[in-house]
Amino acid sequence: MGDDVAVGVITATGLSMVFGQQRALDALDVTVQPGVTGLVGANGAGKTTFMSIVLGLRAPTVGVVEVLGLDPMRQGAELRSHVGYGPERNIFPEDMPASDFVKHLAEVRGMPRSEARSRASDALWLVGLGEERFRALGTMSTGQRQRVKLAQAIAADPSLILLDEPTDGLDPVQRDEMLALIKQISSEYGIDVLLSSHLLEEVERICDHVVALDAGRLIAQGRLVDLIGDVEGVTIELADIADVPDSVGAVIGRLHAAGLEVRHEPEAFVMDVLGASADDIADAVRDAIADSSARVRRIEPRRRRLEDLFEAAAL
């Protein structure tokens, strides 16, 4: 099924969702491309509502959605047999072994019983729980539970998986491993992924595309490389020096005197310098630091990050 989809895995046109007086989604025109797509936004941005509509669990107030070439409301059952879903909540049947849990959901998604058993085992091995597959879910750590959620989402060979905050509750090492797994599932096995997250940094690390929502409105979408990357200016990070008071302030003053714009938070050591070519700015920074007896930690071309998209939308 996924092979037939050439353009958009998910296509939404004029999508709005209204709950009483609250507009959860506001006239979204979204196209989710093959690969890993990050659905980003703060809590209440509309991510979960969007996922519910994609799964056919809610009818949009207005608008049209197509997922894997199917209408989620009219062809929901057929669609959902080709979609895996990992919910945000980490609650499971406590006394159920992981292998039984994954097998059961693979069966419910349409796998024959014998196939479901072997695929459940394969999926648990793939996510690194092969040795633990007969353990009761209630005895597993948060990291293991997140892996079980991923295993059940992929066990029935979906064309698309929707993952809601899949790194929630994980420590940095576990988070790296989970993100690597998600990337592997997409790149090696050809399963498209829609990853809902409020952690912009992890979306920047593994996603090919981004859909950014803010209070139900679409603020950006497209290839990650087009949305973030090098932009005008230089970012510098200075170090505080105890025996040279206000060296940072002196650097800022000299940069202003050179006709450059300096953007920084009060009391911050990291600042963006704009107003000339990168080479000229670098020269000016070097001179200002030398004249002020300041110490530099880092100097690099300024990069636009996903966070900047949200800041720009808020202005």
Add this chain to the structure above:
Amino acid sequence: MTSTGAGDSTDHAEILDRGYRRFDGRRSGVAGAMRSVAWHTTRSVLGLGRKARHKVFPVVVVVIAFLPAVIFIGLTLILGNDLFDGELVPEFWELPRNSIAATVLFVGLVAPEALVRDRRDGMLSLYLSTPLTRLTYLLSKIASVTGVLSIIVVAPTIMYLLGLTFASAGPDGFRDWMLALVRILVSGIAVSVLYALISLACSSVTDRRAFASVSVIMIMFGLLTIVDILIGSADGSEYLRLLDPINIPLEMSARIFGADGVYPEIATAPVYLANLGWFVVAASALWLRYRKAGA
């Protein structure tokens, strides 16, 4: 794994990494999903594949349900066909009444497991991300609980029919025998569906199994008690029995067999209508609770 013949060296053995495989076969769709959930629920309700303590109550109820049939078959076999001139041997519609307390306790204590557990364990939202819809999910649950209740309500009566037949005390002739079997199946399944729906509707209001059990038992025994008081102490109409969710399904069972039942003062049509009413009320309450759940 590479096959190694008896003479092969293990040097040639390889560990098979099956990795992730695509599936090109046919998926079972909605019917398969419903079957899988119903079977999973049945196992859960009966405590199969779970710790021994989960099996105790279902086993006790099943034993109690079959006990009257076993006793009456045994008595008929030992003492003969004309046992106490037929006074002692119950009619087919009467048999489930002998274990009604155990049946209602099962409805109250075990059946809520079918719904409450899914909401508590987060399974509902996962099920709704599969080919199941809210309606097909509920139908799976109703089928499962009805099936389990049929083990208690229908199976002992069928065993009773077979036992009487073996003792030459069953219905005369093939036609009457088949008619009795059909009546047992129809009435038993109707009673099981009603008890299942009432139990599931009561269980849908809470995420705690204990509260669900209390609400099922309070509604079923509470209404029975209120009706008894109104008729016994306040000279209420016998038609108030139509509000009794325990006995009215069993009364319908009697009417299906063409008998006057336990409440002959009540006409047959109101009995059927009251059961239809309970069906509609319970089904509507269940649907109202679930029509937006899990989204």
